[in-house]
Amino acid sequence: MITLKNINKIYGEDGNAQTVIDDLTFEIKQGDMISIMGPSGSGKSTLLNIIGLLDNNYGGDYIFEEVDCRSMTDKERAYMRNTKIGFVFQSFHLIRDLSALENVKMGMVIANSKRKIREKISKKKMNQKAVELLKTLGLEDVMEKKASKLSGGQQQRVAIARALINDPDLILADEPTGALDQKTGKEIMDILKNLNQKGKTILIVTHDQNVARYCKINKNIKSYLFSLRYFLITFLRSFFRRLELFFYCY
Numbered sequence: 115m116i117t118l119k120n121i122n123k124i125y126g127e128d129g130n131a132q133t134v135i136d137d138l139t140f141e142i143k144q145g146d147m148i149s150i151m152g153p154s155g156s157g158k159s160t161l162l163n164i165i166g167l168l169d170n171n172y173g174g175d176y177i178f179e180e181v182d183c184r185s186m187t188d189k190e191r192a193y194m195r196n197t198k199i200g201f202v203f204q205s206f207h208l209i210r211d212l213s214a215l216e217n218v219k220m221g222m223v224i225a226n227s228k229r230k231i232r233e234k235i236s237k238k239k240m241n242q243k244a245v246e247l248l249k250t251l252g253l254e255d256v257m258e259k260k261a262s263k264l265s266g267g268q269q270q271r272v273a274i275a276r277a278l279i280n281d282p283d284l285i286l287a288d289e290p291t292g293a294l295d296q297k298t299g300k301e302i303m304d305i306l307k308n309l310n311q312k313g314k315t316i317l318i319v320t321h322d323q324n325v326a327r328y329c330k331i332n333k334n335i336k337s338y339l340f341s342l343r344y345f346l347i348t349f350l351r352s353f354f355r356r357l358e359l360f361f362y363c364y
Contacts, residue, residue: 152335200277267298
């Protein structure tokens with residue numbers, strides 16, 4: 115389904131450059147449920163942005179369903195992002211003044227705007243699908259409530275429904291339980307696990323071991339910033355700069 119090969123991500127330039135992801139290679143197969151773990155600054159969220167086609171400024175190869183993502187146009191990337199990938203965020207990212215139902219439909223409205231005329235979905239079908247998803251997630255009684263009036267757990271369920279509205283091949287979840295209490299977090303992970311058992315491919319970025327235990331595969335990303343390799347490179351750069359300055363002065 116997805117192949118990442120020799121992925122590199124560097125922020126900054128020249129002397130201020132920082133390598134966040136260094137030569138990362140792995141595969142995601144259809145039906146996998148994978149957790150990405152690592153310390154702060156190790157590049158977990160950066161990797162999620164690359165896989166989610168939100169960041170195209172990186173080195174290496176990224177193949178999604180036999181398509182070379184590096185060679186796609188911005189328009190092609192946006193279409194794939196809106197139709198093939200569903201996002202679940204720690205802070206929900208709902209529009210607070212819209213109802214739960216309107217928030218879920220928004221995901222389909224955006225994807226619909228990218229479709230050709232003959233592929234567009236009617237407003238009636240959008241509404242039906244959004245209602246069905248909210249009912250499935252136990253939110254039939256709050257569909258018309260504004261997002262700002264919902265509890266954290268309810269908001270995250272709405273966010274999951276929005277992620278599912280276009281029937282994506284891949285769900286990306288960035289710390290999906292980070293803003294929730296333990297009981298509600300477990301409920302959300304049970305929902306994601308159930309979706310995976312029904313065939314959805316799910317990739318979760320987390321620092322929580324309890325969340326990682328729900329996943330079939332756990333991958334740890336070491337922080338390059340604190341690795342021995344980074345230390346040696348930084349030390350040698352500094353050493354040769356000082357040596358160059360010494361010979362220049364004398």
